[in-house]
Amino acid sequence: MGVDFDVILEGLMTALEPMNLFWIALGGFLGTVVGMLPGLGPATAIALLIPITFGMDPVSALVLMAAIYYGAMYGGSRSSILLNTPGDGSAIAATFDGYPMAQKGQAGQALAISAIASLIGGLIAVVGFIMLAKPLASFALRFGPAEYFLLMIFTLSAIVALSKGAMVKGFISMTIGLLISTMGIDLQSGVHRFTFHLPELSEGIDFLIVIIGIYAVGEVMFNYIGIDKPRGKKKEVGKIWITKDQWKRSKWPIIRSAPLGFLIGVLPGAGGAIASMISYTTERQISKKPEEFGKGAIEGLAAPESSNNAASVGAFIPLLTMGIPGSGTTAVILGAVVMLGIKPGPLLFENDPELVWTFINSMFIGNIFLVILNILLVGLLVKILDTPAKILYPLILVLAFIGTYTLSYSPIDFTFLLIFGLLGLAMKLLSFPIAPLILAVIVGSDMEQNFRKSIVGADSALSIITMSPITIVLTLLTLLSLFYPMILGWFKKRKLNNLPK
Amino acid sequence: MKKLLTYIGLSSLLILGGCSSGGSGAEAEQFPTKPIELVAPATPGGGWDATARAIQKILKDEELVEGNINVVNKPGGSGEVGWQYLKGKDAHSLAINSSLLITNNLLGQSELSYEDFTPLAVLTTEWISIAVANDSPFADAKQLMEQLKEDPSSIKIALAPGLGNNDHLSFVQAAKEYGVDVSKLNILIYESGGDVVTALLGGHVDVATMSISESKEQHLAGKFKVISVSSAERLEGLEEVPTWQEQGVDMVFPHWRGILGPPDMTEEEIAYYDKAIGDMVETEAWTELMKNNEWELFYKNSAESAEFLKEQTQMYDTLLSESGLTD
Amino acid sequence: MYRLILPLIFFLLGAGFLISTFNLPKARLGDPYGPIYFPAILGVLLVVLSIIYFIEEWKQRGDKFPELELLLKGRTPFLLISTLVISLIYAFLFERVGFLISTIFFLGGLLFLINGRKKWMTNIIVAVSFSVITWYSFAVLLKVSLP
Incomplete structure (x- = not known):
């Protein structure tokens, strides 16, 4: 695909029309808000807005919906950082170091760096989109069942490997997550597994309910411990701008994570959760100070934030070039734009270049708008930390319940929410790592289905490893992620032995 | 005590406020006496929800029903939760339905059947297509079926999102007619139509069966080829693709959507909806909606729908047992 | 010795899960055991992990188990149980009396429980205003179908 700059410029002009600017701003704002609320993610928000888009110009509708999507990537990490309650799967990695930063009195900096990282990640991804959309789309097609299966295995093993020193707990956590995913x-086969004859369970338990239960409800319950202790001095929130040193530390992680997240976002079905977790584990493994990760290392927040926003941009590539939705949110967007008479597919770039380029340029503008909005909001958001805990926690519980209701419209899920809340409490209390469980719930069912699809027609289960160059690379990465600490230790030992006594 | 009083005072105020806004304005006993509720047995964003919201908008904009009309989402159990909910409601509630109402029951996943409801209308249909990769050795459906007859497990067939759906059963019916041993087919189930398209484009499967709306753009762009459609006539925009009937299979297989009412509706109520829905499918907005979604008008009024559902139940019963999914 | 309870729970969970996988219906098409392999492997995995975990904990069986004490201290157990009870009542009432009223009572109840009776004024104001605001923004602005 030759890049035609005239068309790009024309798209930019359309995107800059006041009406479209308004939609970008509105979408970005809405996205930030829904991203912050537990359960209410971009997919639900866009789905709810579909009736409103019926009367809109298709370009504006697409611009608005996309702005909600990446706006939610900005918003999602706000609650991860401040309250340890991620709003969505892709915001989980932001709790790893974002929440410890806030506890160390660096809430302002954490919020600022995550907005900046999101911006840079988003911008790099938009450039990637312009240059590489078509070749990447055909690369993504090479991911078949075997490739997806191994990608998911790799992500899981990378996350379990994070629980250094408590590997057994990490594996137990993962296994329980996988058990949940089999429901x-x-x-x-069409067989119902562990549904207890409840039609509400026939599609399994929504992973968002698990996230809200374990993180939000579990966090509230966990904080019941010592809730009556008089609060110490007012919580320090720190400056709302990052220091030079912090920037130096996070600069490269942000730049490295963007293309990584972008690539994973392009793969249909992978998405922001996998992208941000892989970026996080990668940064930790190549870091010179891996021991600071999980204790408030700024690069541990910057990397996944850059990555998940880049992934949200990448997710539009299969949608616009092939008409294939790459994530739950883009599937909803696809349904909505089809209603408006747009036909995303291989012909869209040729038939309607103005729409495509207006849309791509709107992502540029939108990301810039969002970073401004989010940095302005920092001052307001840190006030959440000033809210007395005894009032804040009941409010979080109410939001958790409403968020759950918007997922399934059934109060039966409230019971599951409570069960996962108790599970979350137990895990926090006994310091079981939570991320392996959540990730296992997210990818578990896809992982199993892809495995079973990949062995159809294969000689043996092991032959899928050597099926393609991609599978070989993914297998090596998996082994590396599990045994890297061991290899590293061995090298260190050898070095020590080689030193003259 | 004071606290309690304030509490009661505030809550009763709110209750009163809630009531006055919810009250109805109609004084006569004419139907409908309150807002109509349209149940989408799915989460927002899916096909059923989109259909429900489009109907809501058209009925409202064209003033085909008096009073308000709301969409309620009741997802779960492939429609089961929503229809179960509808069963306990009065004539002011309607739900979207499809052949899943029939197949859920036949597959033993639901107690409900169409006889538990008042079928009000069948609205639209989508047609189902069979597609193969561009470099596929099969130029038409006949060649494909000959190969399957020889070795039913030699070909990977993709469909979504579950066994026993229309994409699956239409393929089974066609294969059966050719004498293929359909219980030995190698079928891979994907989560969504988009995933099926990806799998075929990436060469991970040999054949895919899916809605026209999912395959048409790819076919027109030359990414893969559609070799058969389940309609009676060739389709607009896909004139070069033969129907099953032209390829020696006597089959027309619609993938329809309709509207269902609760049980025990009065003649008057049924007539009311027959009129409203009958008028709705004539509107320009409805034509536009169908065109954008690659749907075709398949309108049947209440009486015709009841008859149609009965025929469909028999047909699905036979097909499901032939496919090996039921005894 | 309390330490050993948890590995035992995991063991029972894994074993129970494994047994129940054998009662799963078999697939009618393709490999009849297709839907069973994966859950069965998970069951075995959990059993094995629980045994390793048991051994790990056995080595420190004499140590204190401060986590449990933390949980049982002060009014934490009371708060936990009452939260569960109020939430279940909320789930029961939610679709019966509607979002607004049930939420006001739910939030009010939680606030009285956690924030204490002395601050009843704040509790009521927060409960009512927060419920109304969320109801307005979800049901009216976002058009979520709330009961």
Whole structure:
């Protein structure tokens, strides 16, 4: 695909029309808000807005919906950082170091760096979109069941490997997550597994309910411990701008994570959660101070933030070049734009270049708008920390319940929410790592289904490893992520032995 | 005590406020006496929800029903939760339905059947297509079926999102007619139509069966080829693709959507909806909606729908047992 | 010795899960055991992990178990149980009396419980205003279908 700059410029002009600027701003703002609320993610928000878009110009509708999507990537980490309650799967990695930063009195800096990282990640991804959309789309097609299966195995093993020193707990956590993911109809056979004859369970338990339960409800319950202790001095929130040193530390992680997240975002079905977790574990493994990760290392927040925003941009590539939605949110967007008479597919770039380029340029503008909005909001958001805990926690509980209701419209799920809340409490209390469980719930069912699809017609289960160059690379990465600490230790030992006594 | 009083005072104020806004304005006993509720048995964003919201908008904009009309989402159990909910409601509630109402029951996943409801209308249909990769050795459906007859497990067939759906059963019916041993087919289930398209484009499967709306753009762009459609006539925009009937299979297979009312509706109520829905499908907005979604008008009024659902139930019963999914 | 309870729970969970996988219906098409392999492997995995975990904990069986004490101290157990009870009542009432009223009572109840009776004024104001604001923004602005 030759890049035609005239068309790009024309798209930019359309994107800059006041009406479109208004939609970008509105979408970005809405996205930030829904991203912050537990459960209410971009997919739900966009779905709810579909009736409103019926009367809109298709370009504006697409611009608005996309702004909600990446706006939610900005918003999602706000609650991760401040309250340890991620709003969505892609915001989980932001709790790892974002929340410790806030506890160390650096809430302002954490919020600022995550907005900046999101901006840079988003911008790099938009440039990537312009240059590489078509070749990447065909690369993504090479991911078949075997490739997806191994990608998911790799992500899981990378996350479990994070729980250094408590590997058994990490594996138990992952296994329980996988157990949860087996509930519901088994796609390949149509058999109902562990649904207890409840039709509400036939599609399994929504992973968002698990996230809200374990993080939000679990966090509130965990904080019941010692809730009556008189609060110490007012919590320090720190400056709302980052220091030079912090920038130096996070600069490269942000730049490295953007292309990584972008690539993973392009793969249909992978998405922001996997992108941000892989970026986080990668940064930790190549860091010179891995021991600071999980204790408020700024690069541990910057990397996943850059990555998940880049992934949200990448997710539009399969949608616009092939008409294939790469994530739950883009699937909803696809449904909505089809209603408006747009036909995303291989012909969209040729038939409607103005729409495509207006849309791509709107992502530029939108990201810049969002970083301004989010940095302005920092001052307001840190006030949440001033809210007395005894009032804040009941409010979080109410939001958790409403968020759950918007996912399934059934109060039966309130019971599951409570069960996962108790599970979250127990895990926090006994210091079980939570991320392996959540990630396992997110990818578990896809992982199993992809495995079963990949062995259809294969000689043996092991032959899928050597099926393609991609599978070989993914297998090596998996082994590396599990045994890297061991290899590293061995090298260190050898170095020590080689030193003259 | 004071606290309690304030509490009661505030709550009763709110209750009163809630009531006055919810009260109805109609004084006569004419139907409808309160807002109509349209149940989408799915989460927002899916096909059923989109259909429900489009109907809501058209009925409202064209003033085809008096009073307000609201969409309620009741997802779960492939429609089961929503229809179960509808069953306990009065004539002011309606739900979107499809052949899943029939197949859920036949597959033993639901107690409900169409006889538990008042079928009000069948609205639209989508047609189902069979697609293969561009470099596929099969130029048409006949060649594909001959190969399957020889070795039913030699070909990977993709569909979404579950066994026993229309994409699956239409393929089964066609294969059956050719004498293929359909219980030995190698079927890979994907989560969504988009995933099926990806799998075929990436060469991970040999054949895919999916809605026209999912395959048409790819076919027109030359990314893969559609070799058969389940309609009676060739389709607009896909004139070069033969129907099943032209390829020796006597089959027309619609993938329809309709509207269902609760059980025990009065003649008057049924007539009311027959009129409103009958008028709705004539509107320009409805034509536009169908065109954008690649749907075709398949309108049947209440009486015709009841008859149609009965025929469909028999057909699905046979097909499901032939496919090996039921005894 | 309390330490050993948790590994035992995991063991029972894994074993129970494994047994229940054998009762899963078999697939009618393709490999009849297709839907069973994966859950069965998970069951075995959990059993094995729980045994390793048991051994790890056994080595420190004499140590204190401060986590449990933390949980049982002060009014934490009372708060936990009452939260569960209020939440279950909320789930029961939610679709029966509607979002607004049930939420006001739910939030009010939690606030009285956690924030204390002395601050009843704040509790009521927060409960009512927060419920109304969320109801307005979800039901009216976002058009979520709330009961």
